[in-house]
Amino acid sequence: MSTIRLQRMPIAPARIALVLRLLSVVLALLTTAILLWATGRDPIALGAKVLSSTFGSSFGLEDLALLFSPLIYCGLAVAVALRIGAWNIGAEGQFNFGAFCATGIALFVPGPTWLMLPLMALAGMIGGALWILVPTLARAYADVSELITTLLMNFIAMLLVYWVATGPWLDPSGMALATTARLPVSVPPIWGIVHWGLPVAVMLAIALALVFTYTRWGYEVRIAGANPGAAAYAGMPVKRQLIAVMLLSGALAGLGGMMEAAGTVGRLQGGISNNYGYIGIMVAVLARAAPLGVLATAFFMAVILNGGIVLQSQGLTTHTVLAVTGLILLYAAIGDEAAHYKILRNKTGES
Amino acid sequence: MTDIPDPIQQRLGLAPGTPPILALKGVSKYFPGVIANEAVDLEVYPGEIHALLGENGAGKSTLMNIVTGIYKMDAGEVIVEGEARDFGSPTDAIEAGIGMVHQHFKLVRAFTVAENIHLGWPDTPKRISRRVLEARTSALSDTLGLAVQPEAVVADLSTGEQQRVEILRVLARDAKLLILDEPTAVLTPEEARELFVALRAFVARGNAVIFISHKLDEVMEISNRVTVLRGGRKVATEWTERCSEKSLAQMMVGREIVLTEAGQRAPLPKDTPPCLSLANVSLTSDQGTVLKDISLDLRPGEILGIAGVAGNGQRELTYVMTGLATPSAGTITLDGKDVTRIGARAMAEKGIGHIPEDRLQSGMAPTLSITDNAVLREYGQPPLTRKGWFSPRGAGNLAREIAKAAEVMVPDFAMPARNLSGGNQQRLVARREMRIADKILIAAYPSRGLDVGAINTMMRYFVELRDQGVAVVLISEELEELMNFSDRIAVMFHGEIMGMVATEGADVEEIGLMMGGKRREVAA
Missing domain, CATH: 3.40.50.300 (P-loop containing nucleotide triphosphate hydrolases)
Known part of the structure; x- marks a missing residue:
């Protein structure tokens, strides 16, 4: 008599893991298609519409690029923190506060564009780092889970931006609701409406990949993230590294916020973060915290988000998109685990 | 089985032919590359406190985990009151009257003593008030001679008190054989003395205790018989009164220690300054x-x-x-x-x-x-x-x-x-x-x-x-x-x-x- 048994292997073969990743995306889309079909819609026509609207015109591609860019910043922010074993759930808040600080500089400090842009970028990064400072110190010195604290900080930053955009910094022209005046300086465009925020993000991803592979600091972060006990054993300053990496994480999200306010939107408005910080978590997790992987997964999520906008124009709710992203993450997690198993067929001998 | 009266039963004051509560025959357990236990025989009779002595890694805990169904043995037999058993889980073991108190307590710290005693116990009624739970706990505590405060939250108790709750929890389920894994490691000397009194009272009612330890003085004080394990194998089972701390130490660390010179070496000058x-x-x-x-x-x-x-x-x-x-x-x-x-x-x-x-x-x-x-x-x-x-x-x-x-x-x-x-x-x-x-x-x-x-x-x-x-x-x-x-x-x-x-x-x-x-x- 032969039986089928599953054997767990210590490492998942890379090829199988990749195949299952792709399969998980297909399954998520298939599940969505079935649900759409069950509610009386035509999933194939909707899918074709999404693809043609996204890739079929330069407008679609430009929109895609504008979604791609903030997702890289937020994905990198979360990925960098994951490297040292910290969960930055607060990229959303750091993004908002970075945008807020950069806007403050733009609105209230006069100066030439060549000086203003670096200054605003710096303000964005410092803002993002400041927004994660308290959770960082609490984690490093009081062992308070950064998962909760970074999340809670999001609400403060979001409400702060809503408040200044509807109150003290409200566009004096009286033409707008919940937004500041147009910023006097903006990140210059590179292609259509796509601005320099995108190439900078890509370069940052490459630079981070190099830093993590080719510097002593990168090696130390790798050890400290994988096993703080081993890092302490080797005499590495684990706390200092944790603090540095988490602040870097905040700064990346903050820079993303600056690029959004000064590039894509051109002003600070309520809800400017558009959930990029939260989707960044998914981007980083799917990329397994690899900076270059973030480029791929951020692009993929940008396609999904853009698809969502198209679907909305077809009368579906935004929740459809959230459901799709959730399904992908779910199937990917199942796939990652399943990749560890080998199917064995063997004859049962003695019991 | 012979009709000749067994001296063990006689010495423990039992009727001739009384079967052991627990008997192990040739129990072996292998982990990849490691012999955890091999061919271990052990008999524990009613009314005895049986010490299981050995260094860390000698296989004491593994053996008891086999008895209580946490591990599956690879060879051998576990016989409980004359019946061959192979427990699939600690729950099966406790139903057969064998309960174990581990070194790390398995209590819910946020629950009260009464709640912990009744947790996961089939005899606990489906609907029961806090007052009844506490009354039942006091009654148990009185009959079994283990003083606990039923309404106290476990997290507020000292380790000694927590251990009493853990023991009461096992005894409440009518355990006839109580296995304690290094119970005194967490106790003050005073608490240890209290524990010993409770254990003696427990075996006097016709029950038995297996007492895992590597402390010689305790073994000498509390046990009737002692079984020494070394390297996963049984070295000997002896009446404790026939042993001394010295002979136990010798059995525990091994008789056959061979002194071999570790290569030729230059003698170390006596006045070498320390590094x-x-x-x-x-x-x-x-x-x-x-x-x-x-x-x-x-x-x-x-x-x-x-x-x-x-x-x-x-x-x-x-x-x-x-x-x-x-x-x-x-x-x-x-x-x-x-x-x-x-x-x-x-x-x-x-x-x-x-x-x-x-x-x-x-x-x-x-x-x-x-x-x-x-x-x-x-x-x-x-x-x-x-x-x-x-x-x-x-x-x-x-x-x-x-x-x-x-x-x-x-x-x-x-x-x-x-x-x-x-x-x-x-x-x-x-x-x-x-x-x-x-x-x-x-x-x-x-x-x-x-x-x-x-x-x-x-x-x-x-x-x-x-x-x-x-x-x-x-x-x-x-x-x-x-x-x-x-x-x-x-x-x-x-x-x-x-x-x-x-x-x-x-x-x-x-x-x-x-x-x-x-x-x-x-x-x-």
Whole structure:
């Protein structure tokens, strides 16, 4: 008599893991298609519409690029923190506060564009780092889970931006609701409406990949993230590294916020973060915290988000998109685990 | 079965032919590469407290985990009151009247005593008020003679009280055989005395207790009979009154300790100045005082053995010697310079290597590649790092070099280190540490997980290091290993050094007694 048994292997073969990743995306889309079909819609026509609207015109591609860019910043922010074993759930808040600080500089400090842009970028990064400072110190010195604290900080930053955009910094022209005046300086465009925020993000991803592979600091972060006990054993300053990496994480999200306010939107408005910080978590997790992987997964999520906008124009709710992203993450997690198993067929001998 | 009255039953005052509550016949359990238990026979009769004695790793806990259904045995029989049983889980075991209290309590800390007693107990009614729960608990507490406060929250209780709750929880389910895993390890002497009174009352009602311990005095005090395990096998079962602490120590650590000279060596001049000195070093942690007033000198070119049952401060001693922990009192000097608080990195840079006892928690990052793990000590120096730039190629070269010297076959250096066998991990860590140990090598249980051949190789390396003038601290539970390779042996017990003996002419029994807490009168 032969039986089928599953054997767990210590490492998942890379090829199988990749195949299952792709399969998980297909399954998520298939599940969505079935649900759409069950509610009386035509999933194939909707899918074709999404693809043609996204890739079929330069407008679609430009929109895609504008979604791609903030997702890289937020994905990198979360990925960098994951490297040292910290969960930055607060990229959303750091993004908002970075945008807020950069806007403050733009609105209230006069100066030439060549000086203003670096200054605003710096303000964005410092803002993002400041927004994660308290959770960082609490984690490093009081062992308070950064998962909760970074999340809670999001609400403060979001409400702060809503408040200044509807109150003290409200566009004096009286033409707008919940937004500041147009910023006097903006990140210059590179292609259509796509601005320099995108190439900078890509370069940052490459630079981070190099830093993590080719510097002593990168090696130390790798050890400290994988096993703080081993890092302490080797005499590495684990706390200092944790603090540095988490602040870097905040700064990346903050820079993303600056690029959004000064590039894509051109002003600070309520809800400017558009959930990029939260989707960044998914981007980083799917990329397994690899900076270059973030480029791929951020692009993929940008396609999904853009698809969502198209679907909305077809009368579906935004929740459809959230459901799709959730399904992908779910199937990917199942796939990652399943990749560890080998199917064995063997004859049962003695019991 | 014969009709001749069994002396065991007679001596315990039982009717002739009374079957044992529990009988084990040829029980064996193998883990990959390790014999946990082999061919163990054991009989426990009503009315007896049966001590199970052995060093850490002798297979006591594994054997009891088999009895209670946590592990499946690979061979043998478990017979409970004359019936062959093979429990699938602790729940099955408790239904058959066998309950175990583990070293780490399995109580819900946020629940009250009464709630914990009734949790997961089929006799607990589906709907029951707090008052009834507490009344039932008081009644149980009275009948079984274990005083507890039913309404108290477990988290607020002392360890001794928590243990009573744990025992009551087992006894409430009509256990006839109570297994206690090192119950006094967490108790004050006063609490231990109370426990002993309760245990005697329990067996007087025709029940039995298996008492796991490695403390000789306790075993002598509480047990009727004692079974000694060593290396997973049974050494003997004896009436306790026929034993002495000495004979038990001898059985526990092993009779056949052969003294073999660890290679030719130049005699160490008596006046060699010490390289590392600990003066009145104490260490306090969350668990209290873990090191107490330790003074010792380590001389270049010697192997200093540290004997003792694991968990008596050896780990903490390695921590203060390698800069991983800063002593709360006392000073540490290295070549005459105060190094008490210079930290782990500086100590490593000064030539102190450290093979840690828990390599997966502190010696390695198991999820990272073998390369990353192999270079953990030398990553910051050329040729691996120049001006902050790290060379993955240089790291790969060094990793290959270390693996080659450690005689570890590595199919893929990018593979996570956790995929290596325990023995191979140990060899890699040992080699990595020997490379930086210019002055001192601190090796905690270096032979753990290694086979005999690999142990010999490792010990040969230690002897080579010693001959080059490196001081080696060898922490081990294997007395034979210490006797064979060290020049002097210090014995630790409860964070203190009980005594220091020169290996030449050392009395194994005396070391065994010191391991059990007897202080040596004259210092060596």
